[in-house]
Amino acid sequence: MSKAEITCISNQKGGVGKTTTTENLGIGLAQQGKRVLLIDLDPQGSLTIALGNQRPDDLSVTVTDVMRNMIEGAEMPEGYGILHHPEGIDLLPANIELAGMEAALVNVMSRETILKDYISTVRKNYDNNETIILSILYMPCPT
Numbered sequence: 001m002s003k004a005e006i007t008c009i010s011n012q013k014g015g016v017g018k019t020t021t022t023e024n025l026g027i028g029l030a031q032q033g034k035r036v037l038l039i040d041l042d043p044q045g046s047l048t049i050a051l052g053n054q055r056p057d058d059l060s061v062t063v064t065d066v067m068r069n070m071i072e073g074a075e076m077p078e079g080y081g082i083l084h085h086p087e088g089i090d091l092l093p094a095n096i097e098l099a100g101m102e103a104a105l106v107n108v109m110s111r112e113t114i115l116k117d118y119i120s121t122v123r124k125n126y127d128n129n130e131t132i133i134l135s136i137l138y139m140p141c142p143t
């Protein structure tokens with residue numbers, strides 16, 4: 001069985017359409033009958049809000065918890081933290097807690113592979129040629 005394709009929408013510049021592109025690509029693929037997992041990696045949680053979660057800070061589990069568990073090697077139940085949108089899109093949401101994770105990662109070994117390692121644990125659930133995982137990356141611009 002072929003693996004899900006992974007697409008990352010990322011740009012250092014703000015306000016260039018990262019969230020809008022991710023949301024619409026995800027919805028378009030879902031409308032074509034494909035399973036989609038969107039991973040919000042922006043502490044603003046704009047994608048999380050756009051998909052109907054008006055108060056991301058009230059969510060009990062987000063991508064920050066998933067990353068923390070990955071760092072600590074803690075076991076997570078299948079699909080931990082993933083929300084299921086009625087229109088066929090899965091979402092791993094984000095909120096302001098992710099801002100703290102950026103600083104915490106500085107001292108973490110192999111920090112560059114945490115997300116890759118996480119995606120490899122969920123990729124099997126999206127394991128057919130029709131499925132795409134999208135992630136959106138927020139990169140603060142050091143000025």
Ligand SMILES: Nc1ncnc2c1ncn2[C@@H]1O[C@H](COP(=O)(O)OP(=O)(O)OP(=O)(O)O)[C@@H](O)[C@H]1O
Pocket residue numbers: 013014015016017018019020021042044046
């Ligand atoms: N293709 C497009 N054509 C016209 N307007 C667009 C397009 N894509 C996005 N926009 C508009 O541009 C603005 C910024 O888009 P968006 O929030 O997706 O950017 P972003 O890169 O995610 O921003 P941020 O860095 O703040 O997360 C929004 O008002 C959005 O409606």
Ligand SMILES: [Mg+2]
Pocket residue numbers: 018019020042046047
């Ligand atoms: Mg955005």
